[in-house]
Amino acid sequence: MRNMFAEALYREATENPDVFIVVADISPVGNMAKFRTEYPERFINVGVAEQSMIGICAGLALKGCQPFAYTIATFSLYRPFEMVRDDLCYQNLPVTVVGMGAGVIYSDHGGTHHTMEDIAIAGAIPNMQIVAPCDPAEVAEATRWCARQRNGPVYLRIGKSGEPILTKDAEPWAFGKLRCLRRGSDVCIPSYGVISKMAAELADRFAEEGKSVSLFSCHTLKPLDRDGIAAALRQHDHVIVIEEHVPQGGLAPQTKQIAWDIQARCRLDTFTLQDRFIHNNGRHHDLLADHGLSLPAIWQRVGPG
Amino acid sequence: MINSFDERLARERCRRYRRRILDISQRVAALHIGSAYSCTEIVDCMYHGLMRRNADGSSPDTFLMSKGHGCMIQYVILEEHGLLSCADLEAYCTPGGRLGVHPDYGNPGIEAATGSLGHGLSMVCGMALAERARKSSGIIYTVLSDGEVQEGSTWEAVLMASSLGLDNVVAAVDNNNFQSLGRTSETHPSFYPLAEKFVAFGWEVATVDGHDSAAIFEAATGREGGRPFMIVAQTVKGKGVSYMENVPIWHYRAPNKEEYYRAVDELETAQ
Numbered sequence: 001m002r003n004m005f006a007e008a009l010y011r012e013a014t015e016n017p018d019v020f021i022v023v024a025d026i027s028p029v030g031n032m033a034k035f036r037t038e039y040p041e042r043f044i045n046v047g048v049a050e051q052s053m054i055g056i057c058a059g060l061a062l063k064g065c066q067p068f069a070y071t072i073a074t075f076s077l078y079r080p081f082e083m084v085r086d087d088l089c090y091q092n093l094p095v096t097v098v099g100m101g102a103g104v105i106y107s108d109h110g111g112t113h114h115t116m117e118d119i120a121i122a123g124a125i126p127n128m129q130i131v132a133p134c135d136p137a138e139v140a141e142a143t144r145w146c147a148r149q150r151n152g153p154v155y156l157r158i159g160k161s162g163e164p165i166l167t168k169d170a171e172p173w174a175f176g177k178l179r180c181l182r183r184g185s186d187v188c189i190p191s192y193g194v195i196s197k198m199a200a201e202l203a204d205r206f207a208e209e210g211k212s213v214s215l216f217s218c219h220t221l222k223p224l225d226r227d228g229i230a231a232a233l234r235q236h237d238h239v240i241v242i243e244e245h246v247p248q249g250g251l252a253p254q255t256k257q258i259a260w261d262i263q264a265r266c267r268l269d270t271f272t273l274q275d276r277f278i279h280n281n282g283r284h285h286d287l288l289a290d291h292g293l294s295l296p297a298i299w300q301r302v303g304p305g
Numbered sequence: 306m307i308n309s310f311d312e313r314l315a316r317e318r319c320r321r322y323r324r325r326i327l328d329i330s331q332r333v334a335a336l337h338i339g340s341a342y343s344c345t346e347i348v349d350c351m352y353h354g355l356m357r358r359n360a361d362g363s364s365p366d367t368f369l370m371s372k373g374h375g376c377m378i379q380y381v382i383l384e385e386h387g388l389l390s391c392a393d394l395e396a397y398c399t400p401g402g403r404l405g406v407h408p409d410y411g412n413p414g415i416e417a418a419t420g421s422l423g424h425g426l427s428m429v430c431g432m433a434l435a436e437r438a439r440k441s442s443g444i445i446y447t448v449l450s451d452g453e454v455q456e457g458s459t460w461e462a463v464l465m466a467s468s469l470g471l472d473n474v475v476a477a478v479d480n481n482n483f484q485s486l487g488r489t490s491e492t493h494p495s496f497y498p499l500a501e502k503f504v505a506f507g508w509e510v511a512t513v514d515g516h517d518s519a520a521i522f523e524a525a526t527g528r529e530g531g532r533p534f535m536i537v538a539q540t541v542k543g544k545g546v547s548y549m550e551n552v553p554i555w556h557y558r559a560p561n562k563e564e565y566y567r568a569v570d571e572l573e574t575a576q
Contacts (some may be wrong), residue, residue: 017438020434020438041434041437042438044434044469046465047464047465049461049464049465051423051427051457051461052427052430052458052461052462052464052465054427055424055426055430055458055462056427056430056434056462056465058417058427058428058431059427059428059429059431059432059434059435060432060434061431062410062416062417062428062431062432063431063435065435082421082424086420086424087417087424087427087428090410090418091417091418
């Protein structure tokens with residue numbers, strides 16, 4: 001995903017001289033290096049100083065530029081939180097804060113590098129918009145949108161590397177709209193971000209059992225497509241939300257709220273990270289499994305029989 | 306473009322601004338009067354000496370009040386410039402008014418919302434970068450409080466401004482040696498010396514009497530350039546009203562009627 005982000009941003013920077021990227025000492029991958037070489041005036045490395053990363057982006061935006069702040073998610077959102085809140089959200093500036101490697105992708109780096117609460121935290125701030133693409137192709141769409149929008153700040157939550165393409169046969173991407181990747185009628189699985197791969201595997205599993213399955217990318221977490229989720233709850237017998245985020249403030253509780261509001265009659269299951277830190281030095285999938293996010297664990301709860 | 310400075314006129318303006326702030330103080334229970342008086346000459350010099358003016362009054366330069374709590378001086382200057390109205394000032398801190406204790410982005414002449422300290426200098430760096438990338442000559446002026454220089458985020462920006470070679474940044478620290486819990490030199494002795502710290506971080510620095518308008522002007526216009534410029538302005542909190550000077554309670558308190566008349570007398574008779 002980060003390579004695709006760099007590629008898409010480079011393309012935008014080529015077309016628009018107001019596109020800047022401000023990074024915090026993170027090694028330039030792929031086309032980030034090309035951006036740095038070709039547009040040195042618009043590639044700023046603040047070093048290990050994330051508060052100034054956000055403040056500098058705010059200053060650029062106050063002068064009409066379209067800046068992106070980029071580093072590992074926990075350092076782009078948590079460390080400079082008050083700058084994100086005051087400089088970007090309170091002033092409502094079109095700055096994109098890119099949270100790279102969000103969730104527990106930085107698995108064996110430990111809890112200091114895990115971003116398990118970012119949707120709740122970013123989503124609590126007025127004016128903030130949140131986009132979490134499900135695959136590299138969606139990252140490209142979202143990056144392009146972020147570079148052209150003037151609504152206000154965006155938290156762009158992306159993965160790192162090696163994510164498969166899930167959106168080959170999907171309908172077109174549109175900000176703020178639930179995106180249908182597969183259309184069915186029995187079971188519906190909304191997810192977002194890197195863990196959408198697990199949602200797709202679960203959909204395959206249901207299909208093997210003869211079920212008709214819908215798979216959705218809920219890439220825009222704020223504003224949430226409440227109408228789209230309400231329709232999904234009405235049109236399916238069973239809805240299963242999967243997200244790589246603590247139980248508070250993410251897609252799962254918001255889906256439950258919508259279900260209550262519309263008096264939904266379907267079965268609704270949610271699978272999230274748990275409300276506890278992870279001490280597991282394994283790989284990404286090991287950490288997810290530690291919190292019950294694995295295909296066998298989910299299948300055991302939602303599969304037939 | 307006009308870029309000149311008359312010391313006598315500056316003195317008159319600063320007297321007028323202090324008096325206007327004093328008048329507004331009678332409408333509210335509290336305002337940061339001591340903080341505004343401390344940086345009156347600095348802000349006046351930036352607006353009326355250093356920032357270049359086009360014939361229509363606009364400027365290619367930018368002023369950002371990093372010590373947001375000192376914004377009363379900015380409000381009264383913006384009123385004189387016609388960007389804020391008399392009615393705006395009279396409605397200070399009222400439910401329908403647009404002006405509050407701290408500057409709010411979106412109000413005329415206010416470049417950023419800086420109520421929280423330690424945010425201004427990074428935004429100044431971003432603005433300066435934008436000017437440079439567009440090959441514009443715009444200079445960004447800012448005033449920091451000395452307390453604000455205790456914020457780690459300020460030092461991130463100090464490091465970045467010089468590392469990026471932002472010679473279009475001109476900053477001043479309103480070094481009145483006072484913060485809420487007392488004299489900074491007593492509560493945080495290692496805070497001083499200050500000028501040497503900025504020099505060590507790659508800035509060009511001048512230390513001046515922060516109530517000597519001509520000295521501020523000459524220091525800024527006489528700078529070598531090629532890197533960001535910091536004025537360490539030695540100031541007196543509450544400057545201009547004897548009973549306010551260096552007395553912490555006047556950081557925020559508004560004078561009562563008797564105190565008001567005493568202050569008016571002092572301002573009127575001051576040389």
